[in-house]
Amino acid sequence: MDRDAPVGVFDSGVGGLTVAREIMRQIPEERIVYFGDTARLPYGSKSKETVVRFSRQIIRFLRTKQVKAIVIACNTASAYALETVQAESDIPLIGVVNAGARTAIASTHNGRIGIIGTEGTVGSGIYKEVMRRLRPDIEVFEKSCPLFVPLVEEGLLHDSVTDEIASRYLSVLKGKYVDTLVLGCTHYPLLRSTLRRIMGEDVVLVNPAYETAIELRELLESQGIKRNPQSLFTGEKYQFYVSDLAEKFTSFASSILPGEVKKTERINIEDY
Amino acid sequence: MDRDAPVGVFDSGVGGLTVAREIMRQIPEERIVYFGDTARLPYGSKSKETVVRFSRQIIRFLRTKQVKAIVIACNTASAYALETVQAESDIPLIGVVNAGARTAIASTHNGRIGIIGTEGTVGSGIYKEVMRRLRPDIEVFEKSCPLFVPLVEEGLLHDSVTDEIASRYLSVLKGKYVDTLVLGCTHYPLLRSTLRRIMGEDVVLVNPAYETAIELRELLESQGIKRNPQSLFTGEKYQFYVSDLAEKFTSFASSILPGEVKKTERINIEDY
Numbered sequence: 068m069d070r071d072a073p074v075g076v077f078d079s080g081v082g083g084l085t086v087a088r089e090i091m092r093q094i095p096e097e098r099i100v101y102f103g104d105t106a107r108l109p110y111g112s113k114s115k116e117t118v119v120r121f122s123r124q125i126i127r128f129l130r131t132k133q134v135k136a137i138v139i140a141c142n143t144a145s146a147y148a149l150e151t152v153q154a155e156s157d158i159p160l161i162g163v164v165n166a167g168a169r170t171a172i173a174s175t176h177n178g179r180i181g182i183i184g185t186e187g188t189v190g191s192g193i194y195k196e197v198m199r200r201l202r203p204d205i206e207v208f209e210k211s212c213p214l215f216v217p218l219v220e221e222g223l224l225h226d227s228v229t230d231e232i233a234s235r236y237l238s239v240l241k242g243k244y245v246d247t248l249v250l251g252c253t254h255y256p257l258l259r260s261t262l263r264r265i266m267g268e269d270v271v272l273v274n275p276a277y278e279t280a281i282e283l284r285e286l287l288e289s290q291g292i293k294r295n296p297q298s299l300f301t302g303e304k305y306q307f308y309v310s311d312l313a314e315k316f317t318s319f320a321s322s323i324l325p326g327e328v329k330k331t332e333r334i335n336i337e338d339y
Numbered sequence: 340m341d342r343d344a345p346v347g348v349f350d351s352g353v354g355g356l357t358v359a360r361e362i363m364r365q366i367p368e369e370r371i372v373y374f375g376d377t378a379r380l381p382y383g384s385k386s387k388e389t390v391v392r393f394s395r396q397i398i399r400f401l402r403t404k405q406v407k408a409i410v411i412a413c414n415t416a417s418a419y420a421l422e423t424v425q426a427e428s429d430i431p432l433i434g435v436v437n438a439g440a441r442t443a444i445a446s447t448h449n450g451r452i453g454i455i456g457t458e459g460t461v462g463s464g465i466y467k468e469v470m471r472r473l474r475p476d477i478e479v480f481e482k483s484c485p486l487f488v489p490l491v492e493e494g495l496l497h498d499s500v501t502d503e504i505a506s507r508y509l510s511v512l513k514g515k516y517v518d519t520l521v522l523g524c525t526h527y528p529l530l531r532s533t534l535r536r537i538m539g540e541d542v543v544l545v546n547p548a549y550e551t552a553i554e555l556r557e558l559l560e561s562q563g564i565k566r567n568p569q570s571l572f573t574g575e576k577y578q579f580y581v582s583d584l585a586e587k588f589t590s591f592a593s594s595i596l597p598g599e600v601k602k603t604e605r606i607n608i609e610d611y
Contacts, residue, residue, distance in 0.1 A: 106389045107379045112492075117378045120607075168496045217489040220384075231500055311389045335392075337609040 068135050068158070070291070071298045073098035075129035075137040077122075081319050082253030083140030086163060088324055089280035090138070091305070094287070099131045099305045104336060106310035109216060110143040111185025111252070118187065122148035127339040131229065132306070135292050138283055139163065142251045142275070143185050146193035159286055163187040164188075166282045167249050167275030168197040172205060174271045175247040181240035181270075183211040184251030185216070194251060208243045211234045212252075219254045229261055237265050249273045263278070280302070285330035307331040340407050342563070343570045345370035346555065349397045353526030353534045353591050355412030358435060360596055361552035362410070363577070366559070368568035370449070371577045372404045376608060378582035379506035381488060382415040383457025385525070388490070390459065394420035398428070399611040404578070407564050410555055411435065414523045414547070415457050418465035430560055436460075438554045439521050439547030440469040446479060446543045447519040453512035453542075454481040456523030457488070466523060480515045484524075491526045501533055509537050509557040521545045579603040 076087050080103045087101050102125055104110075110118050122144050129137055136159045139145045139152075145162025153160045171180045182194045189211040198205050215230050223229045240248065248270055250256055256274045263272060287293040305328070309316045313331040320328040348359050352375045359373050374397055376382075382390050394416050398490045401409055408431045411417045411424075417434025424431045443452045454466045461483035470477050486504050512520065520542055522528055528546045535544060559565040577600070581588045585603040592600040 106385060113378060114583050213493055214486075214489055217486055220484055228500055228503055231503075311386050 068292050069133065070113055070135070071098075071294050071300055072133050072135040073100045075100050075102070075126075075134035076140050077102040077104070077125045077129065077137070077144075078141040078253060079104050079110040079144070081316060084320055084323055085253050085256055085274075086138060086140035086276040086279055087305075089276045090283060091312060093280040094284045094293075096294045098294065098300065100129060100134055101242045101305070101307045102129060102336075103307075103316060105312050105316060106336065109185070109186045110141060110214070111216065113187065115147040115191070118144055118147040119151050120326065121336075122152055123155075124336050124339045126152055126160075127292070128308070128334065128336060131339075134158065136160070136283070136286065138279060140253060140276070140279070142253065143187040146188045146191040150202040157182070159277065159290060161282055161286060163253070163275040164193055164197060164251075166278035167251065167273055168201065168207045168259070170275070170278045171247045171273045172198055172202050173247045174273060175205070177244065177246045178204060179208070179243060179245045179247075180208045181243065181245035181248040182207060182251050183212050183215075183236065183240070183248065183255065184209070186211045186213055188251050197222060206243075208240055208245055210236055210240055212255075215258060216252065216254045219257050224257055225260065229258065230265070233258065233261050233265050241266065245270065247271045247273060249275065251275070308334050310334065340564050341405065342407070343370075343393050344405050344407040344568050344571055345372045347372050347374070347398075347401035347404065349374040349409070349411040349416075350413040350525060351382040351416070352377075353588060355403070355530060356592055356595055357525050357546075358412035358548040358551050359577075360411060361548045363431065363597060365552040366556050368566045369559070370566065370572065372401060372406055372597065373577070373579045374401060374597070374608075375579075375581045375588060376393060377584050377588060378547070378560050378608065381457070382413060383459045383488065384485065385459065387419040387463070387567050390416055390419040390465045391581065394424055395427075396611045398424055400580070400606065400608060408555070410551060412525060412548070412551070414525065415459040418460045418463040431562060433509060433551065433554055435525070435551045435560060436465050436523075437468060437548040438550035439523060439545055440473065442467055442547070442550045443519045443545045444470055444474050446478070446545060449518045451478045451480070451517045451519075452517060453515065453517035453520040454479070454523050455484050455487075455508065455520065455527065456478060458483045458485055460523050464525050466521060478515075479552070480512055480517055482508055482512055484527075485531060487525045488524065491529050496529055497532065501530065502537070505530065505533050505537050509534070513538065517542065519543045519545060521547065523547070575601070580606050581609040582606065
């Protein structure tokens, strides 16, 4: 395995850039190949079978870029596909769910944890399953929030409508007295201030992106494939690919990543 | 051309069933093969290039079912792809946009027409272009309403949040004193009562599904390929195919179509 090879990161769209950003911050020596499936997003409302098929195509594409490890930066794809594609792969794959689950368990005092995510992530029950495996006495309460992604994409981050919808979605979790809430979709950290206000100051909000970058660093170290910061490489350090709307992606990515994104290449993911 | 062959109808998902329903009502002798691209929906926020590629795949699939004509029952696909795929096809293709545009022009008294639709449909400017071709002095005002589809899919058809969002979207069109409003997305007729209340009783709401069925009947008659109601056929009169979540589609289709839908078959549209 080439230690200087890049890490592959993928998501259904732009949300996984929050994970890529954490990797850039925490492991700045690593190179990244990012893929966003903008032609077929969102994944959250689609079936397990379809999300597994899409994930396999993306992994085949990332392998053509000689990645040494892959991060599934999409909660739905992590929930539905990680176990299946891990079993098929000879390079390490990690998802955002494990990291988020571990952090939530480390944070809770009263053993009552809330999960919010897409219909796919919540319907899969994956967070509950992973948490129960780590700590069987934990109480997990899940709620899907299908309008959060469209509200974020409409730019209504601080808006009375978003407040109203969030109040409705979260009321059931507040009623369960959770002391920890996992933001189980990569778009949700953008609603952090609204979620914070509704849940109150005493509830810990867990963003799996942060812990995923830590898990990746530990994985690269334990497998001896962490990149040597001094070694040379050709081409861009960070490469971006999407299945649609490359320019729109470039401008969004530039707005949330630390450095400017010069270009994004569009590919036909269905050919892989 | 086999007069007894079915008509193909497609959409990005379930919305086009409102068009299929009108065809069933107005031309009950015709057989229908419906395809909903539920694995890749929505189309409204995707690029022209991608929507054209998806439309070509679907047309290739429908041709394997020996359809004699195809109705693009999706405003975005009609806006982006109809002209291109018509030029490539030896069977007749029609879309929902022409029918909607013609009805709006016939209905307006003050020559001021509003269009609401997805980002793709509105961004394409197709309604304005078609209307101006029919009547150059018409004034057309367009507004994309990206939250309407998710609100409908969340079931918030009669809800204060939907009222608030609709008020914001429509205020610009009210300010233009339109007397006719085209519901340029197949989901929007489900918000008819909200739209009616906000626009007022004097504004005509145009649902292109209705006029599209009339256009199809005229087309089949003029080309001499209208089905003989007495002729025999094998298999189901109405066939349904999707690219994901067949059972969910079946139950939704049963709830809005006049007869029960027995089954929906899932296919891999990317193979076409």
